[in-house]
Amino acid sequence: MAGMDDFVSDSDSDYTSYWRDWFISSRGNEYYCEIDEDYLTDRFNLTGLNTEVQYYQYALDLITDVFDLDCDDEMRETIEKSARHLYGLIHARYIVTTRGLAKMLEKYKKFDFGKCPRVMCHSHPLLPMGLSDVPHQKAVKLYCARCEDIYNPKSTRHSAIDGAYFGTSFHNILFQVYPALVPQKTTERYIPRVYGFKVHAAAALVRWQHKDRAEMRRRLRKMEVESGFDKLDGEEDEEDEEEDDDEELEDAPEQNPAAVVQYRGAGEVATLQ
Amino acid sequence: MSTSSGSPESWISSFCSLLGHEYFAEVSEEFIEDDFNLTGLQSQVTMYKEALEMILDVEPEDDEDDDDEEDEDEEDISGDGRDGLAGRHERRHHSRIASDLSVIESSAEMLYGLIHQRYICSRAGIQQMSEKYELSHFGVCPRTNCNQTRTLPVGLSDTPGEDTVKLFCPSCLDVYVPPNSRFQTVDGAFFGRTFGALFLLTFPDYDLTKSGNEQLANLTRADEMVNINGMWARNIAPGLGKGRVYEPKIYGFRVSELARSGPRMQWLRKKPDEITVLDEARQFGEDGESDDDDESMDVSGRAVAGRRRPGNARLKRQAQNGSPMAIEANGAESEL
Ligand SMILES: [Zn+2]
Ligand SMILES: [Zn+2]
Numbered sequence: 001m002a003g004m005d006d007f008v009s010d011s012d013s014d015y016t017s018y019w020r021d022w023f024i025s026s027r028g029n030e031y032y033c034e035i036d037e038d039y040l041t042d043r044f045n046l047t048g049l050n051t052e053v054q055y056y057q058y059a060l061d062l063i064t065d066v067f068d069l070d071c072d073d074e075m076r077e078t079i080e081k082s083a084r085h086l087y088g089l090i091h092a093r094y095i096v097t098t099r100g101l102a103k104m105l106e107k108y109k110k111f112d113f114g115k116c117p118r119v120m121c122h123s124h125p126l127l128p129m130g131l132s133d134v135p136h137q138k139a140v141k142l143y144c145a146r147c148e149d150i151y152n153p154k155s156t157r158h159s160a161i162d163g164a165y166f167g168t169s170f171h172n173i174l175f176q177v178y179p180a181l182v183p184q185k186t187t188e189r190y191i192p193r194v195y196g197f198k199v200h201a202a203a204a205l206v207r208w209q210h211k212d213r214a215e216m217r218r219r220l221r222k223m224e225v226e227s228g229f230d231k232l233d234g235e236e237d238e239e240d241e242e243e244d245d246d247e248e249l250e251d252a253p254e255q256n257p258a259a260v261v262q263y264r265g266a267g268e269v270a271t272l273q
Numbered sequence: 274m275s276t277s278s279g280s281p282e283s284w285i286s287s288f289c290s291l292l293g294h295e296y297f298a299e300v301s302e303e304f305i306e307d308d309f310n311l312t313g314l315q316s317q318v319t320m321y322k323e324a325l326e327m328i329l330d331v332e333p334e335d336d337e338d339d340d341d342e343e344d345e346d347e348e349d350i351s352g353d354g355r356d357g358l359a360g361r362h363e364r365r366h367h368s369r370i371a372s373d374l375s376v377i378e379s380s381a382e383m384l385y386g387l388i389h390q391r392y393i394c395s396r397a398g399i400q401q402m403s404e405k406y407e408l409s410h411f412g413v414c415p416r417t418n419c420n421q422t423r424t425l426p427v428g429l430s431d432t433p434g435e436d437t438v439k440l441f442c443p444s445c446l447d448v449y450v451p452p453n454s455r456f457q458t459v460d461g462a463f464f465g466r467t468f469g470a471l472f473l474l475t476f477p478d479y480d481l482t483k484s485g486n487e488q489l490a491n492l493t494r495a496d497e498m499v500n501i502n503g504m505w506a507r508n509i510a511p512g513l514g515k516g517r518v519y520e521p522k523i524y525g526f527r528v529s530e531l532a533r534s535g536p537r538m539q540w541l542r543k544k545p546d547e548i549t550v551l552d553e554a555r556q557f558g559e560d561g562e563s564d565d566d567d568e569s570m571d572v573s574g575r576a577v578a579g580r581r582r583p584g585n586a587r588l589k590r591q592a593q594n595g596s597p598m599a600i601e602a603n604g605a606e607s608e609l
Contacts, residue, residue: 117415117449119429119439131417141417148538149519150417154452169523175534176523185537190429190448192441192470199470201504202446204551205513205544213540216530225530228537 018065023087028157030112031128031140031166033103035087035094040064049089052135059083063090088165089135095170101177104170116144117151120188126151127171130163138163143171146183185228187213284330288385293455296411296426296438296464298401300385300392302329310395314387317433320373324380328388383433386463390431393468399475402468414442415449418519418542419512422481424449427469428461436461441469443481444512445542473504481508501552509551514544 017034024032039045040063050056059082061067071079094100107113108125115123126142129150140161141150153159175182187210192202220227282290289297304310305328315321326332392398405411406423413421422444429436429448438459439448451457473479501509518539521528528535545551 117452119448119450123450143519146538147541148521148536149542151415152417154415168525172521172523172528172534176528176532179533182534189541190441190446192446192473194467194470194474196466199474199504201501201509201551202470204501205446205510208545208551209540209543212543216537216540219530223531226533228533 019063019067019083020087023084028155028161031107031158031161032087032091033095033100033107035090036099037064039094039097039099040090045093046090049086052089053086054082055079056082056086059086063087085135085162088162091165092130092133092167092170095166096173101170101174105174105178105181108174113142114154116142116146117154118144118147118149120186120190121146124183127174128161128166129171130166130168133164133167133169135162135164140166145171145175145181146185182228184230187229284328284381285385288382293459296405296456296459297389298393298398298405300388301397304392304395304397305329305388310391311388314384317387318380318384320377320380321384323373323377324384327377327381328385386433386460389463390428390465390468393464394471399468399472402472403476406472412440412452414440414444414512415452416442416445416447416512418517419444422512425469425472426451426464428464428466431462431465431467433460433462438464442512443469443473443479443508444510446510446513447541473508477505477508479508481511501548506548509548510544513542515546517544518542 017037020034023029024034040060046060053059055078058067058069058079061069062079062083063086067079069075069079095104104127108127111125113126113128115121116126121144124144124146126144128140129143131138131141131150139159140153140163142153143150153161189206191206192199198206217227217229285299285302288294289299305325311325318324393402402425406425409423411424411426413419414424419442422442424440424442426438427441427448429439437457438451438461440451441448500506519542521536530536
């Protein structure tokens, strides 16, 4: 990734990326990277897109700054809309190329796609992704490689972007191409408590999940595959599942006055039902 | 800034209407005036008495200048030219030195937060929070597979100064950073560790699988009416389990667990297909298998040591289920 020429090198290209410059720097379009001129002008890369987009050729001309049709505003707006859609469709293909991956990686490192809202992920950077590769199905989502889950964008200006412009594969390909970027996995988690005591139903689920995790780690060890978990929270949680549960209990009653004092009302909560 | 009614906004409602304080409930004066509820707080807050007076809008008892105080009282009664919270307190406390006043102000905020932590776990407080919950004052879960489940404000610690307020999602049982940065200065201890889980135990009839206006639904689907350890089966992490776990794919092919970048965290979002697997009390009753995790919470909100009598809570709950009275009794019907 490093050392790759991230910028279009000659001034001629600077001029020719006028529409794309404007597009990716527009508010709400922060998730897109700029598609290379070279990629756009190779017809092979655009195979099949001509049937997906209205006024395909005009739209492509606009994206590559060679649009010179004399038309009314309404027509211009229609072509403009088509160009944005076409850019998105090409973008989905571009970001899984070597150069596209490198560009998205730079944006990932700059937190351009935001941070994971999950507390235990400690602000891990997100990646944009789609739940479908077919346009007009699902809006863009954000993937966290630490908890391996997907989240809704915070801002409504992002939640309207078509997920197909990023696709279902890109974020997974990125970590396959750059395995060193796979973040360390953690068993750290939230456990719901009432006055220091675990809630029975939730605690039972947590124990079940920890067994599932231990089984996975056993499978991986058998196949001699790295689990990606810290060695420290490694072995013992398999040997003694209950131990980490017990540790969590320790900080409960004594040092916390809230757990010792029975407030008036607190005891009555139960009778509400 | 004068109000036509002539009655100024209380310190508490001013505090709760500040930007970033949207999650706070207005603690009733009744709760604060009951010394029992404040047990142990004196030692946690500097200038406790003054802070408490500020919260309750009580005139401080100042020995030296009683006359001044008297004059001011009259002014206060007749005067409608109040200029906001700060101005009012400045005048009331004008005999104090400025540095004292700012100490009292911040002490009052700290004290209010600590009282708030307790209040929202009381009957009146949790009721007030449920009304805020229904009005979506606390936002929704950012996790896509939680389908906009409403969240609850919680702390990861009961000790102030350790961490900011977080949002607990009852659908995935996880905690999230509030989306707006204005909440990132609010102390999590002011909500505390207990409220989120207590809320679920207190209002077991909320249908967490529904969002918006529908979240209180009839308990009709028999398979979901099973009660497990004090919670309805359908309310145990409805956002987890089959179909709610992200499966990484490349060009339609699942990424193998054996790949270096393969899935490692799915356990966190999994749930047994057959939820009664989690009914350890029932299993205990059936096969007598022992389990030493014995300190937990039963449905009545009391901490119990030792194994609960199997099936007890279940029977109790089933006697109530389906009855509209059971729903009304917890006061959560107000939206319907
Ligand atoms: Zn995450
Ligand atoms: Zn959730």
